Amino acid sequence: MSTLAYTVSDSTTMLRRNLRRLQRYPSMTLLLIGMPIVFLLLFVYVFGGQLGAGLSSGLAGGHSGRTGYLNYVTPGVILMSVAAAVQGTAIVVAMDMTGGIIDRFRTMAISRSCVLTGHVLASLIQSLVSIGIIVGMALALGFRPTADAAHWLAAIGMLALFAFALIWLATALGLAAKSVETASNTPMFLTLLPFLGSGFVPADTMPVGLKQFATFQPFTPVTETVRGLLMGTPIGWNGAGAIAWSVGIAVVAYFWAKHLYSQRRAN
């Protein structure tokens, strides 16, 4: 076999290992998928009636009140589910790095990158499953996107790209953490970012300083792009912004994670 074939084979083995570990340790996955579901129900049924009343018909997908708000908030909750899922990435990476088996992998003639690639691919699959569950829930509650197949595909592509970037970031945070506890805390700010953006209410309703932060932070252009693709709201410069942020985060986090992994020496 060639080096490339070995790399693919080793990465696939590691992917299978990580997916199996996720199955064996379901409580964390359930918790991380459960959180955005709770927020979806909370925001739609508790705040939704009132919040929906303040939305323009364009933002609410032609509906009003609670259903209108559901149409508006679903992309925000989807992104929240991505942020929650990558929290799991940081935890499992840190669990792996603080365990003994990583030293075994390091003394084996396997491709250097396969340990991290395995984690990233497993997390990507987990994030896409999370997204699927949230979309399914939202559809069941009455979410009515206007997208055709091509727009759905583009939205999924956008989400996968952004998830990929956040997963590398969470991988780096997991590698940087000295303990599993730290690793479960550091990525928590990511789940807050959909609130400090256009995930739950339009950014232009916010006071000046916060509004500027909300407009330019990475979650907002991604939220607006996904919302535009699914609901037909204007995307404008957000598409380019979303891709730029995703690629930027992915590249920086990838090199940071690789650096941390090669530097990391247990003890």
Add this chain to the structure above:
Amino acid sequence: MNNFAAPAITATGVCKSFGEHTVLDGVNLTVPEGSVFGLLGPNGAGKTTIVRILTTLIPADAGEMRVAGHDVVKDPDGVRASIGVTGQFSAVDDLFTGEENLRLMADLHHLSRADGRRRVAELLGSFELVDAAKKPVSTYSGGMKRRLDLAMTLVGSPRVIFLDEPTTGLDPRGRLTMWQSIRNLVAQGVTIFLTTQYLDEADELADRIAVLDRGRIVAEGTPDELKRRIPGSHIRLQFADVAALRAAALVLRDTTSDEENLTMQVPSDGNVAALRSLLDQLNDAGVEIAQLSIHTPDLDDVFLGVTGQPVPMEGAVR
């Protein structure tokens, strides 16, 4: 295994410091192919550090090392392809079953499905893990985990095996089983680099022993050579009064008496026949013994013997 002339492991002038703390201070060692090398030393002597350097986990600050014909610095992948490592801390996946752990290793060694299956079944059998094969490792005992750990190390049929304190923390039975597993490996002709805190373990398993103290090798030789340099094993007798002690001294040979503590040391390797004859001699002479204990040399004796100092206090680095 056709190149008997080349040693499996050589290290020259290996140095390593963590910050201000010098852990290895010019270590030299040579391990011939097919032999068992025992590195003996207390906690903090630098045993784990040298293993981590030779197995490519951490870089040395200075020194030249070759393992299985590959330069550790220039060709770490060549080294990794030839070695197996079982560290002090269990390197198994707790969420997997024993069999799944071994299958993972088979996949990472790129064994074909059939070969992998065969090798895994073979190892489960020889490490007495067949019954536990389908159970998650989190339910295993310490000894079972250590056996699985070693079995995982062997999936790729390594030529050189590093065992870092393979029996630390095991109960006596687990220890004996592990020793047997190691002996079986030796019989297959692999080279073993073993670290231990126990003299009896090194004595039992190693062809050559080196004593590591504060980052330096302070003694090296066969177990017999090394044991000659340390006080031998003896039987310690305790008497009720000085009269009994003196009577015993007349009957037995080569004894050392301590009249103040009413004790006597009789050189003996502790075998049962010698012990029985000693008791018979005392019985025939009508001498009563209050207490008897058998003392075998341990790491403390080695340190006293080779460095003239007791085992140093535990250092900051393992």
